[in-house]
Amino acid sequence: MERNVILIGYMGAGKTSVGQCLAQCLEKRLVDTDQLIEEKAGMEISRIFAELGEGEFRKLEVEVLNELMDQTETVVISTGGGLPLRPENREHLKRLGEVVYLQVRPETVLKRLQGDTTRPLLRCSCVEERVNQMILERGPIYEQAADQTVSTDGKTPKEIAEEIQQNMTVQDGKAGENK
Numbered sequence: 001m002e003r004n005v006i007l008i009g010y011m012g013a014g015k016t017s018v019g020q021c022l023a024q025c026l027e028k029r030l031v032d033t034d035q036l037i038e039e040k041a042g043m044e045i046s047r048i049f050a051e052l053g054e055g056e057f058r059k060l061e062v063e064v065l066n067e068l069m070d071q072t073e074t075v076v077i078s079t080g081g082g083l084p085l086r087p088e089n090r091e092h093l094k095r096l097g098e099v100v101y102l103q104v105r106p107e108t109v110l111k112r113l114q115g116d117t118t119r120p121l122l123r124c125s126c127v128e129e130r131v132n133q134m135i136l137e138r139g140p141i142y143e144q145a146a147d148q149t150v151s152t153d154g155k156t157p158k159e160i161a162e163e164i165q166q167n168m169t170v171q172d173g174k175a176g177e178n179k
């Protein structure tokens with residue numbers, strides 16, 4: 001694999017677990033933008049939101065993405081669910097490599113994130129409406145940012161990782177034919 005692979009999608013889509021699987025298959029390192037932000041800020045995401053606010057968190061997202069643009073190692077990148085929302089971030093993602101949108105249904109998110117306390121944006125009494133609304137709003141943005149879309153409902157991380165690699169092979173093949 002010559003290019004970075006970047007996983008985008010809503011919270012609970014499986015970006016981290018698919019990323020781990022994909023990184024293992026491709027023998028690459030997994031880089032997680034949320035983890036980079038936590039290291040940079042010296043605190044967990046939920047504390048960044050509580051003490052500095054979402055605006056500050058979004059600025060940190062831009063910063064870590066800019067830093068990733070400078071790295072030369074080929075890696076698998078798992079991104080925070082809101083990172084592709086800024087148009088300039090979407091441009092950076094495209095330049096970084098193959099952008100894969102992990103699509104997920106609201107029901108799956110609610111099931112997967114039941115009892116989760118690490119996502120500040122889902123800490124509300126109306127979590128079902130929130131998830132439905134956000135997926136509706138963000139879906140087209142994720143689609144627009146992506147080179148390939150893979151639906152994740154009912155699939156294991158390994159199956160999803162394999163599908164991503166197959167799609168990449170097909171695309172690479174087509175690119176070769178046109179040369």
Ligand code: S3P
Pocket residue numbers: 009010011012015034045079080081082083118119120121
């Ligand atoms: C967010 C998603 C989270 C994290 C933050 C905001 C979002 O990451 O970046 O809580 O706006 O969707 P995950 O998608 O890894 O849960």
